[in-house]
Amino acid sequence: MDIARFPRVRLGHFPTPLEPMTNLSKLLGGPNLWIKRDDCTGLSTGGNKTRKLEYLMADALQKKADVVITQGATQSNHARQTAAAAAKLNMKCYILLEDRTGSTDVNYTSNGNVLLDYLHDAVVDVRPGGANMQAEMEQLAEKLNAEGHTCYVIPGGGSNEIGALGYANAALELTSQAVDMGLSIQHLVHATGSSGTQAGLAAGLHALNSKINLLGIGVRAPKQKQEDMVFDLASRTAQHMDIKTPISREAIVANCDYVGDGYGVPTESMIEAVRMLAAEEAILLDPVYSGKGMAGLIDLIRKGHFKKDENVVFLHTGGSVALFGYLDTFASNAA
Numbered sequence: 001m002d003i004a005r006f007p008r009v010r011l012g013h014f015p016t017p018l019e020p021m022t023n024l025s026k027l028l029g030g031p032n033l034w035i036k037r038d039d040c041t042g043l044s045t046g047g048n049k050t051r052k053l054e055y056l057m058a059d060a061l062q063k064k065a066d067v068v069i070t071q072g073a074t075q076s077n078h079a080r081q082t083a084a085a086a087a088k089l090n091m092k093c094y095i096l097l098e099d100r101t102g103s104t105d106v107n108y109t110s111n112g113n114v115l116l117d118y119l120h121d122a123v124v125d126v127r128p129g130g131a132n133m134q135a136e137m138e139q140l141a142e143k144l145n146a147e148g149h150t151c152y153v154i155p156g157g158g159s160n161e162i163g164a165l166g167y168a169n170a171a172l173e174l175t176s177q178a179v180d181m182g183l184s185i186q187h188l189v190h191a192t193g194s195s196g197t198q199a200g201l202a203a204g205l206h207a208l209n210s211k212i213n214l215l216g217i218g219v220r221a222p223k224q225k226q227e228d229m230v231f232d233l234a235s236r237t238a239q240h241m242d243i244k245t246p247i248s249r250e251a252i253v254a255n256c257d258y259v260g261d262g263y264g265v266p267t268e269s270m271i272e273a274v275r276m277l278a279a280e281e282a283i284l285l286d287p288v289y290s291g292k293g294m295a296g297l298i299d300l301i302r303k304g305h306f307k308k309d310e311n312v313v314f315l316h317t318g319g320s321v322a323l324f325g326y327l328d329t330f331a332s333n334a335a
């Protein structure tokens with residue numbers, strides 16, 4: 001797996017820590033729970049998009065872009081990390097935010113990630129829920145190109161075969177850490193959305209011939225659609241990396257039972273997970289992704305999905321700054 005040949009610009013702090021969650025493991029009565037701290041990637045409060053952006057922004061620089069355009073939901077962690085990366089690399093950043101939740105809470109529309117988008121000097125524009133965001137981005141790129149700019153359009157979540165390289169590389173990072181620690185990992189669990197994280201991990205683990213079971217907890221799409229999306233991108237990423245053997249469809253597993261009423265809409269189990277991790281491990285999850293991902297992990301543990309002596313790693317994909325967009329959801333500790 002020769003990832004070093006792909007252009008990469010350094011934006012984050014790597015490797016991220018791999019740490020035990022002793023209190024949570026004890027509280028739930030096993031398995032042995034670990035956490036891979038990709039919330040600590042360093043770029044503007046961190047998160048999983050930083051790994052993808054190291055490859056995407058390198059590609060943008062190679063193509064001599066002076067403008068990057070991307071899109072996401074209002075509280076998009078991807079948009080915020082893209083705005084930060086662009087600031088660091090002296091590029092102008094345009095962000096199109098899709099109003100997927102319809103929330104009019106000023107904290108949701110202006111605080112958290114949105115506040116940071118503005119601080120990083122991005123130009124932010126809003127589109128209604130259900131808009132064709134890819135088409136909206138291309139339209140904007142056309143206009144700016146006609147004005148003499150060179151635009152680089154990054155898909156939502158940075159999820160294409162270039163961005164996914166970041167998570168193929170993360171598979172290598174995680175497995176080498178495990179070797180150094182003498183840790184045999186059986187399961188890797190994380191929140192899956194636009195699919196680049198799981199696709200990259202699947203391609204990387206496949207290239208490494210790893211036996212780790214990879215499980216994505218969905219936050220938006222139903223299971224079949226989510227798995228198809230991940231499988232498609234994992235296959236394209238493996239091809240891009242010149243991996244000779246195809247990834248098997250069975251290696252791609254998503255559990256989409258924890259979405260609740262929809263993307264970004266709070267659930268009871270997400271609130272419990274966010275509170276539990278903050279109280280037991282002093283770890284801040286987020287309401288949209290890692291909170292629902294952890295809710296899925298906790299529920300599967302309670303249902304006996306894992307053996308008590310197994311080592312299960314939760315990949316913390318970041319996003320805790322979005323907590324400040326959900327003040328009403330978490331404001332009170334009253335019973």
Ligand SMILES: *Cc1c(COP(=O)(O)O)cnc(C)c1O
Nearest residue numbers: 077193194195196197289317319
């Ligand atoms: C984007 C994001 C995810 C999902 O990653 P994908 O690569 O889009 O599947 C998970 N957690 C957080 C905090 C994110 O911002």
